Amino acid sequence: MSQTSDISTSPSNPLHGDAGHGGDHHVHDPHVAHHFDSMGQQVDAGKLGMWVFLATEILMFGGLFCAYAVYRGNHPEVFAYAHHYLDTSLGALNTVILIASSLTMAWAVRCSQLGKQRALLICLVLTLLGGFGFLCVKTIEYNHKAHTGKWIGSANMYHPKYVADKRDEKGKLKAPQEKNEANDAKGSGEAPVGGGVTTPAASTDGPDRSAIAAPAAGPAGVSASILDEDHAKAAHAAGHTMTYEDLPKAEQERVHIFFQIYYLMTGLHSFHVILGMFLIFWLVVRAAKPGDRKWIVPLFPAAMGLFLVYVGIVTHSTGVMISGVVIAGLLGLYALWRVRGGAGESDQAGDFGPTYFAPVDIVGLYWHLVDLIWIFLFPLLYLIH
Amino acid sequence: MTTLTTPQPDLLRAAHYPSTGNYLTHRKGPLSWLITLDHKRIGIMYMIGVCFALFLGGLFALLLRTELINPTPTFMSDANASFNFYNHMFTLHGAVMVFMFIIPAVPAILGNFALPIMLGAKDVAFPRLNLLSFYLYALGGLFFVWVLLAGVLNAAFDWSLAGGLDTGWTFYTPFSTGESTKSAVIPATMGAFILGFSSILTGVNFVVSIHTLRPKGMTWFRMPLFLWALYGTSIIQILATPVLGITLLLLIAERSLGVGIFDPALGGDPVLYQHFFWFYSHPAVYIMILPAMGIMSELISVFSRKHIFGYKFIANSSIAIALLGFLVWGHHMFVSGQSSLASAAFSLLTFAVAIPSAIKVFNWLATMYKGNIQLKTPMIYAMFFVLLFTVGGLTGLFLGALAVNVPVHDTYFVVAHFHYVMVGSMMMAFLGGMYYWWPKMFGRMYSEKWSIISSIVVFIGFNMTFFIQFIAGTQGMPRRYASYPDNYTTYHQVSTVGAYVLGVGMFMVLGNWIHSLRKGRRAPANPWGANTLEWHCSSPPPLENFARTPVADDPYNFKHWHWDETIGGYIHDGKIDPPRKGSGH
Numbered sequence: 001m002s003q004t005s006d007i008s009t010s011p012s013n014p015l016h017g018d019a020g021h022g023g024d025h026h027v028h029d030p031h032v033a034h035h036f037d038s039m040g041q042q043v044d045a046g047k048l049g050m051w052v053f054l055a056t057e058i059l060m061f062g063g064l065f066c067a068y069a070v071y072r073g074n075h076p077e078v079f080a081y082a083h084h085y086l087d088t089s090l091g092a093l094n095t096v097i098l099i100a101s102s103l104t105m106a107w108a109v110r111c112s113q114l115g116k117q118r119a120l121l122i123c124l125v126l127t128l129l130g131g132f133g134f135l136c137v138k139t140i141e142y143n144h145k146a147h148t149g150k151w152i153g154s155a156n157m158y159h160p161k162y163v164a165d166k167r168d169e170k171g172k173l174k175a176p177q178e179k180n181e182a183n184d185a186k187g188s189g190e191a192p193v194g195g196g197v198t199t200p201a202a203s204t205d206g207p208d209r210s211a212i213a214a215p216a217a218g219p220a221g222v223s224a225s226i227l228d229e230d231h232a233k234a235a236h237a238a239g240h241t242m243t244y245e246d247l248p249k250a251e252q253e254r255v256h257i258f259f260q261i262y263y264l265m266t267g268l269h270s271f272h273v274i275l276g277m278f279l280i281f282w283l284v285v286r287a288a289k290p291g292d293r294k295w296i297v298p299l300f301p302a303a304m305g306l307f308l309v310y311v312g313i314v315t316h317s318t319g320v321m322i323s324g325v326v327i328a329g330l331l332g333l334y335a336l337w338r339v340r341g342g343a344g345e346s347d348q349a350g351d352f353g354p355t356y357f358a359p360v361d362i363v364g365l366y367w368h369l370v371d372l373i374w375i376f377l378f379p380l381l382y383l384i385h
Numbered sequence: 386m387t388t389l390t391t392p393q394p395d396l397l398r399a400a401h402y403p404s405t406g407n408y409l410t411h412r413k414g415p416l417s418w419l420i421t422l423d424h425k426r427i428g429i430m431y432m433i434g435v436c437f438a439l440f441l442g443g444l445f446a447l448l449l450r451t452e453l454i455n456p457t458p459t460f461m462s463d464a465n466a467s468f469n470f471y472n473h474m475f476t477l478h479g480a481v482m483v484f485m486f487i488i489p490a491v492p493a494i495l496g497n498f499a500l501p502i503m504l505g506a507k508d509v510a511f512p513r514l515n516l517l518s519f520y521l522y523a524l525g526g527l528f529f530v531w532v533l534l535a536g537v538l539n540a541a542f543d544w545s546l547a548g549g550l551d552t553g554w555t556f557y558t559p560f561s562t563g564e565s566t567k568s569a570v571i572p573a574t575m576g577a578f579i580l581g582f583s584s585i586l587t588g589v590n591f592v593v594s595i596h597t598l599r600p601k602g603m604t605w606f607r608m609p610l611f612l613w614a615l616y617g618t619s620i621i622q623i624l625a626t627p628v629l630g631i632t633l634l635l636l637i638a639e640r641s642l643g644v645g646i647f648d649p650a651l652g653g654d655p656v657l658y659q660h661f662f663w664f665y666s667h668p669a670v671y672i673m674i675l676p677a678m679g680i681m682s683e684l685i686s687v688f689s690r691k692h693i694f695g696y697k698f699i700a701n702s703s704i705a706i707a708l709l710g711f712l713v714w715g716h717h718m719f720v721s722g723q724s725s726l727a728s729a730a731f732s733l734l735t736f737a738v739a740i741p742s743a744i745k746v747f748n749w750l751a752t753m754y755k756g757n758i759q760l761k762t763p764m765i766y767a768m769f770f771v772l773l774f775t776v777g778g779l780t781g782l783f784l785g786a787l788a789v790n791v792p793v794h795d796t797y798f799v800v801a802h803f804h805y806v807m808v809g810s811m812m813m814a815f816l817g818g819m820y821y822w823w824p825k826m827f828g829r830m831y832s833e834k835w836s837i838i839s840s841i842v843v844f845i846g847f848n849m850t851f852f853i854q855f856i857a858g859t860q861g862m863p864r865r866y867a868s869y870p871d872n873y874t875t876y877h878q879v880s881t882v883g884a885y886v887l888g889v890g891m892f893m894v895l896g897n898w899i900h901s902l903r904k905g906r907r908a909p910a911n912p913w914g915a916n917t918l919e920w921h922c923s924s925p926p927p928l929e930n931f932a933r934t935p936v937a938d939d940p941y942n943f944k945h946w947h948w949d950e951t952i953g954g955y956i957h958d959g960k961i962d963p964p965r966k967g968s969g970h
Binding site for chain 2: 034035037041044045048049052053055056057059060061062063064066067070071074152153154159160161250253254256257260261263264268
């Protein structure tokens with residue numbers, strides 16, 4: 001077993017082609033996995049691996065883009081009508097956030113190449129904050145729709161099963177905020193567009209009904225509702241009036257499909273954002289000085305806890321809020337304790353430098369793809385004319 | 386020697402590459418297998434899993450054939466005289482065989498084992514990813530076991546809560562989104578999704594390995610053709626499988642949330658599901674057959690003792706099949722209501738795929754022509770392959786023709802056709818490949834006599850089962866029915882007896898392998914006189930395959946290997962030819 005120490009350099013990390021740190025190979029660079037001949041070969045392999053993986057990601061989203069194209073091609077009115085419910089300014093804000101985070105990511109790659117340890121860390125943390133910012137905005141958007149009866153699946157008021165499940169849905173959707181909104185809409189007295197939009201005949205019943213009146217499932221004559229308010233806003237924004245009733249009957253029943261596609265696409269995309277944030281945090285840990293890693297590691301889950309608190313506040317969900325507080329609090333305290341308990345003053349630098357920056361590069365590629373997909377999603381979903 | 390009791394971090398790192406023994410013996414104990422990063426061990430673990438899947442799928446097939454021995458219900462109808470259990474069985478037979486046997490068999494077992502050695506490399510490019518893909522395979526398999534148990538509980542105890550899976554392996558909507566007792570649809574689709582991920586990761590690994598790990602002297606056109614085939618396969622795995630992934634996710638969303646994208650009652654389009662599904666599943670047919678074709682190119686050249694004929698044509702036809710395979714999915718949907726223009730285009734493209742496939746067949750035959758053919762077990766399977774693939778491929782052309790497809794659509798003709806391709810071709814190639822690399826994998830030879838006898842039993846059983854189904858199909862016997870009019874009885878009975886013969890043959894193969902492991906004589910480094918790099922290292926190979934990266938020669942130049950009676954294998958005379966003219970870039 002005398003050779004064990006010779007060959008114990010850990011093989012490459014899956015996907016990223018980097019070597020695990022801490023190998024003690026005395027011939028090669030410790031960052032080169034044993035089965036590669038050289039750093040160049042390893043970097044090539046890692047990069048090619050990520051590009052190939054990105055191809056699979058594009059194909060995966062490709063299925064959704066294809067579904068989008070089919071439904072938009074066959075039912076353009078549905079898309080023209082329903083997209084007004086999306087908030088263009090929030091979408092634009094998210095676009096800006098993501099592009100900015102792509103900039104900081106690219107900057108991070110440059111910093112690692114130049115060996116600027118501190119700037120690298122700052123750029124990575126900024127990128128991470130961009131990810132959190134994106135999720136925060138997305139939470140507002142999703143929450144608003146969920147509380148106005150435009151949630152995914154049969155919780156969407158245009159869904160044919162929505163009426164049938166009304167009692168259940170009512171219970172779910174009767175959140176305090178929604179009442180206020182409904183009242184506001186009423187109070188604002190905004191005139192319903194298109195001569196008092198009577199909402200969908202079969203699936204008319206917005207969740208607001210529970211707050212307003214009419215316990216029976218009477219379809220007709222819902223006037224001052226969130227639906228109308230949104231119509232007004234939407235029509236105003238678009239500079240023309242397109243109402244639910246302008247849609248052919250067959251298309252009316254398909255309005256919910258737009259929302260389903262919206263949620264599936266943005267949901268899958270958000271999932272990728274979260275995955276990318278984990279990867280970037282992994283970079284943060286590796287870019288930090290080894291002595292600092294012990295208190296940095298609990299910070300990310302703590303930040304996730306803070307995010308949960310935010311989600312709890314936005315959605316008025318006490319449970320989520322409390323669990324977020326608990327997670328953030330415990331892990332934050334733990335991090336604090338680790339900082340205090342012997343701040344190991346090692347002068348060792350982080351892992352990345354001019355000779356070894358492939359992981360930053362490769363995670364960067366992934367992050368740019370996530371950004372790029374959003375850049376397609378934003379106009380396709382929000383900016384339909 | 387450290388004892389292997391608890392997984393320690395340094396053990397995880399160091400355990401994989403110590404210095405002594407071959408890859409089978411350098412470390413002992415289950416843990417040393419479960420955390421191994423060695424591509425050869427991962428290949429062996431896949432072999433166990435895949436063979437178990439083959440056993441299960443085969444068992445389901447035998448149950449189905451037994452039910453079909455009579456026109457009337459035989460044993461599968463339940464208390465309500467419904468054939469739910471029969472439906473579960475053909476669904477699981479298809480799903481388990483496709484997702485857990487045919488797709489992973491050659492790439493994950495033989496590819497994992499042979500690809501890095503053929504490249505003269507120590508391992509695949511991403512060893513941890515490789516292990517992850519194995520565990521994803523195992524996890525996906527567990528989902529199918531869950532589905533199986535649900536179906537059994539449902540049938541045995543009439544426990545409708547357990548459900549079962551009776552959608553057919555294609556999970557067509559609206560079968561799979563309907564309200565009936567199909568509570569196992571979500572676990573089954575989750576299983577297929579996870580297995581798809583496993584397949585993608587293998588593909589990524591192979592593409593990157595072939596691009597970056599080739600040794601000196603191995604230009605693209607001096608790669609063994611098995612690697613070309615695996616490369617084409619990996620392209621399909623990478624580009625097609627994610628589409629299956631998103632399709633299955635949409636199906637799960639459809640069932641759990643009711644999003645309605647595939648449900649006409651909710652304004653959706655069920656044919657869109659079929660397009661998505663076949664956009665993956667037709668290329669997946671080439672995931673199944675391409676690596677088998679790669680094995681063929683190796684076997685036929687080696688056992689004809691002759692340089693492969695038309696190397697570049699075979700190599701390029703692998704890529705052509707991989708790419709054309711993406712353009713023919715609509716031929717599964719000729720009766721789905723797609724436009725007749727689309728059907729005609731898909732029909733034409735389907736014929737186009739036949740061209741590269743035929744190029745391969747002609748080149749194999751030309752390789753055998755005037756060769757010094759040695760009828761060893763792998764070669765016998767190779768010859769079965771050529772015959773059966775020709776039958777399977779040509780009947781594919783019948784089905785690709787619109788006028789023939791419509792009357793025989795969803796009949797036993799289709800069943801017979803794809804079994805000729807998947808069992809007759811792919812499984813024959815898999816068995817041939819297993820026999821070919823067996824001495825390298827385990828360092829043991831097998832009984833040539835019994836392996837040849839078992840191969841003949843398999844061949845007879847297979848043809849008896851499926852050839853008659855062509856006739857039954859043209860007579861109008863539809864697939865997926867548990868009972869049938871009396872006039873089909875003879876066809877079904879012959880087919881059922883054939884299935885038993887095939888089953889016996891497969892157990893003979895298994896017995897032969899087990900006997901070889903226990904009693905087989907030690908294998909020489911190169912029992913076949915092949916010249917790809919894996920035959921340049923010992924049998925079984927040492928842990929890291931090669932002490933230093935070898936220089937690759939023309940893989941089909943057998944001139945320097947000479948038979949040596951004393952070791953029962955071939956020995957290289959040490960000379961290296963200058964590169965063949967025109968074999969460079």
